[in-house]
Amino acid sequence: MDRAGPAELLSGLAVPAVLVRPDGMPVIANIAAETFLNASQMALAERGWAAAFGRGAIVERLVQRAFDEGGSCAAYDVALQFPGGRIARADVLVAPVGDRPDWLTVAFQTRSVATMVERQVQQQGAARSAVGVAAMLAHEIKNPLSGIRGAAQLLASGSDADGRELTDLIVAEVDRIAKLVDRMESFTDTRPMALKPENIHEVLGHVRKLAEQGFAQGLSIKERYDPSLPPVAANRDALVQVFLNLLKNAAEATGQKGRIQMTTAFRTGLKVRPEGGGAPVSLPIEVRIIDNGPGVPAGIADHVFEPFITSKRGGSGLGLALVAKIVADHGGVIEYERSGDPEQTIFRVLLPVAGA
Ligand SMILES: Nc1ncnc2c1ncn2[C@@H]1O[C@H](COP(=O)(O)OP(=O)(O)OP(=O)(O)O)[C@@H](O)[C@H]1O
Numbered sequence: 001m002d003r004a005g006p007a008e009l010l011s012g013l014a015v016p017a018v019l020v021r022p023d024g025m026p027v028i029a030n031i032a033a034e035t036f037l038n039a040s041q042m043a044l045a046e047r048g049w050a051a052a053f054g055r056g057a058i059v060e061r062l063v064q065r066a067f068d069e070g071g072s073c074a075a076y077d078v079a080l081q082f083p084g085g086r087i088a089r090a091d092v093l094v095a096p097v098g099d100r101p102d103w104l105t106v107a108f109q110t111r112s113v114a115t116m117v118e119r120q121v122q123q124q125g126a127a128r129s130a131v132g133v134a135a136m137l138a139h140e141i142k143n144p145l146s147g148i149r150g151a152a153q154l155l156a157s158g159s160d161a162d163g164r165e166l167t168d169l170i171v172a173e174v175d176r177i178a179k180l181v182d183r184m185e186s187f188t189d190t191r192p193m194a195l196k197p198e199n200i201h202e203v204l205g206h207v208r209k210l211a212e213q214g215f216a217q218g219l220s221i222k223e224r225y226d227p228s229l230p231p232v233a234a235n236r237d238a239l240v241q242v243f244l245n246l247l248k249n250a251a252e253a254t255g256q257k258g259r260i261q262m263t264t265a266f267r268t269g270l271k272v273r274p275e276g277g278g279a280p281v282s283l284p285i286e287v288r289i290i291d292n293g294p295g296v297p298a299g300i301a302d303h304v305f306e307p308f309i310t311s312k313r314g315g316s317g318l319g320l321a322l323v324a325k326i327v328a329d330h331g332g333v334i335e336y337e338r339s340g341d342p343e344q345t346i347f348r349v350l351l352p353v354a355g356a
């Protein structure tokens, strides 16, 4: 069986990537790297990193460190300075090549992980502000509600049919409010979540079944999974809630002709720094819920993960806020994106591997 050479492997990558020879020379660059670095493979092979950055650049130091320490190293959200004044922010990931560990790959993650971390911290902030409100509401509303419900039932026993219609209405609405408060209470639990290894495909399959019996009846839900995915560190019930909420939103956005996809993939190289510092955590497990609906209305797209943001009649706007809280409790990240041709709505969840 033929094996593709390193150059061919690199050329297929959308991520700017460069192969470094044991003597430190960057000899192979894919097209994405040539574009990003604004330097041709030939120039790099002849003049080294100086062809892209001038002398003494951070990339050179990272490569040296990786050689010295015989392992991988990375720098996050680095401002790369190019001749002529251009600055690009990127994560620079240096790692030995699998079967030739004296060679290195240097990859530039330009899809700014920094903004994702920022967003994650914002999500946690939003979830926290909801905690206070939820605790207060739970306390101040639930007690009087049971009183109102009881009084309505008493009234019902002495009423005619018309009166009972009204008391039934009171009871139904009280129950609806109680349920809403219950949902909000899920925000008040700030204890660390107990995580254990779970098979993500099993969780997604379960969610799919639940959805198909309920809100997603008659919709097409396709699964595209990477079967080799390792177990994820998760709380199963909480994850079910996450993907059920995402599927429900997708079903509500698409209506009867909806097409929904659930995909999984393994993405190396993506790391985020946890809130409050500490070593960066790798989030290689990617789950996407994709639908062919119109996308989040423009005015609220930047705020979908905040509580009470909704465009739906009768929506509470708590679905995605809860999803964001649970994902953050897993140390993961969630993103919203519109892309593809034709454009699709994508909610992307990134999670850590169990035991990492
Ligand atoms: N797949 C999607 N396609 C288009 N818009 C979406 C999608 N998912 C979420 N949204 C938008 O984000 C808003 C917030 O979603 P969220 O799940 O938090 O609340 P909701 O669905 O409105 O109410 P609830 O989930 O509490 O019933 C929605 O009202 C909708 O405008």
Ligand SMILES: [Mg+2]
Pocket (backbone or CB within 6 Å): 245, 248, 249, 319, 320
């Ligand atoms: Mg929702």
